[in-house]
Amino acid sequence: MQGCSIERPCVYASRHPIETGRLMTKTSLSLDTSPAIYVEHLRKEYGSKVAVQDLSLQVERGEVFGFLGPNGAGKTTTIKMLNGLVRPTSGRLSVLGRPLGDREAKKRIGFLPELFRFHEWMRAEEFLDFHGSLYGLSRGERKQRIPEALKLVGLEGRSRSRLRTFSKGMLQRIGIAQAVLADPLLVFLDEPTSALDPLGRRDVRDIIRTLQERGVTVFLNSHLLGEVEAVCDRVAIIKDGEVAALGPKAGLLGGEHVVEVWVTDMPERLLHEVRRRYRVVGAEARGQGQARGPAPTGGRAPVAVNTECRLSLHLSNGEAPALVELLVGGGARVHEVTPRQRSLEDLFVDVVQVGGDR
C-alpha cells in the first residue's frame, strides 16, 4: 500500500495472475476465497469508439469498493460487462471466482442498474416475487425474504402499491431491495442514490454498512464522493477507460495534506517560488501594491506585492514549518496556515485533471 501514489497507481490485478484451474473449481461460492471481482485488460469497443480502453482491477471478498471516474470514463460499461449486459471486446474477467455468465455466481450477485427502470404495472411485493423467482428462490424463501428486503429499504408499508405510484426515490429503494433479495455475496450499486434525498442517502449508506457487516462485497459507483469516502474501503478512479488510481482509501488520501494559507503583502516573486516548490491547487491573489519597508531581496526598486493572497497547496507530512519559514523569510505576513485532510474530491480532481495543477 505504501508504494501507492497518484503518479504510480497500484493495479493489483497484474500482481495476481489467476491460475487457469482456479476459475473452474467448484467449491462453494461463499467459501471460495478467490477475488470477488477480477478484471484483466478489459476492453470494449463500440464500432470505432472505445468505451473501455484497458482496465485491470481486483476486488477482494467483503470489501466495499468505490468505482469513480468522470462521465464517459467507462464506468457503467464496465459494470454492464461485469453483469453480462455487454460483451467485452477482449480481456478476462471473473466474478466470485467463476467465469462470466456462470449461473451459480449469478445467483449470488445483486445488481442495481443505473437507470433503475422496472415494470411499473407490478406491485412492490409482486415485483420482488418475480425477481426472487428469477434468482431461483423457492416460494418459502421468497415469502420470508420479501418482507425483510422491503423493511431494509424502508418500504415495508408499501408492499401492495403498484410501482407506477412510486416516486423516483422509492423506485430506487425497491431496486436496492431487488438487488439484496437473494442473500448476495456481491452487490453492484450503480449510482444508488441519484434519485434520493439526503435522508434517503443516509439510509443507503446504512444499508451498505449492513451489507459490509454481513461480509457482502459491494461494488459502488457513485458521483457523490462524500458518500464513497464514507463507506468505501478501497477506491479506483478510472479515466479514459483505464484505472488512473487504485488503492485503499486511507493510502490514497493519507500521506499528503492540503494546507490553506492566508497571507498579505506577498511579493510576486515569492508566489512564484511557492508555486515552484509546492503543488498549488488553488491561488487567489488580490490587489497589487508595493512592499512596505525594505524589499526582502535587498534591491532598491519597489517590489510588486499582492496585498492579500489565499493559497491551497499540497504538503507532505512535516513540510509545514519549512513553508512558513519560506513565507516569513520572503517578506509575507502570514495570518493563517490551516491544514485540512485531503478529501476524495481533491484526489478525484487531481487524477481526472491531467496530472493536477503542478
Add this chain to the structure above:
Amino acid sequence: MGGALILARFTFREAIRKKMVIWVLVLSAIFVGLYAYGFSSLRSNYLERVADGQEPPFGFAVFAGVMTVLGFYTVNFLSGVMAIFASVGSVAAEVDAGTFHAIVPKPVSRWEIVLGKWLGYALMLAAYVSLMCLSVLLVARYIGGYTPPNRVAGSALVVLVSLVLLSLTVLGSTFFSSLTNGIIVFMLYGVALMGGVVEQIGEFLQNDTLTSIGVGTSLVIPSDAVWRTASYLLQQSGGFSIQAIQTPFTASSNPSNAMLVYAVFYAAGALGLSTWVFGRRDL
C-alpha cells in the same frame, strides 16, 4: 428452462395487467355476437325464401359453409393482428425502457428470456384462437345447423398462422424498435395476403408469373399459405362442392403439405434466430 416458464407467466400477467386480455375478450365477444346475429338472419332469410317457393340454387349448407369459413378467416385475421401487436415490443420495448438491465443479470439465460416471452404469447394466442374457433363452430352448429369437416386441423392451422407471425415479430423485435418492427411485420403480413390472392388468380388463369409471385411471398412469410390450407380443409366436404363460391378469403386448391412443414420450420427458425441475435446483443 425454468427461467422460460417464469417469463412466460410474467408475459401472461403483463397482458392481463395492461388490460390487453380484457379488451381483446370484450371486442371478440362483440364479434361473436355480430357473427351469431348475421348467421341467424341469413338462416331466417333462407327459410323465408324456401317458404315463398323461391329456393336458392344451393342448399343452406353451402351458405353455412361459406359463413363458417368467413368466421374462421376473421379469427385468423384477428389473431394474426394480435400476434403482431402484442409482441411487437417483446424485446425492443424492454431494451428501450431499460427493464432488461435488472432481468438479464439474473441466473437465467438470454435464450430463456426470449423463449419465455414467446411461450407466453404463444399460449395466449393458442387459447384465444381455440376459444374463438370454438365459438364460430358453436354458432355454425346451433344457429346454422352446420358442422364443417376438419375442425380440429383447421383450428390448429389458424394457431400455426399466429405462431408464424409471432415468431417473425419477436425476431424483428430483436433488431428494430417497436414502431419500425410493427410497420415492417404488418406490411409483410399485407403482402402475404395479397400474394395469396395473386397466386389464386394465377392458378385460375393458369398464369405462371402470378403463381410464382404468390409462392414467392409465401416463402417470405407463409402465414397466408397456411390459412389457405385451413380454408381448404374446412370446405373439403364429400357431398357437394361449396368451393364453387370464390372469395379472396377462401381457397380453391390445397396448398402443398410442404408449405405447412416449411411454415413450422419458419416459425421455429425465426424463434431460434431471435434467441441467437438477442444472446449477442449489447444492452
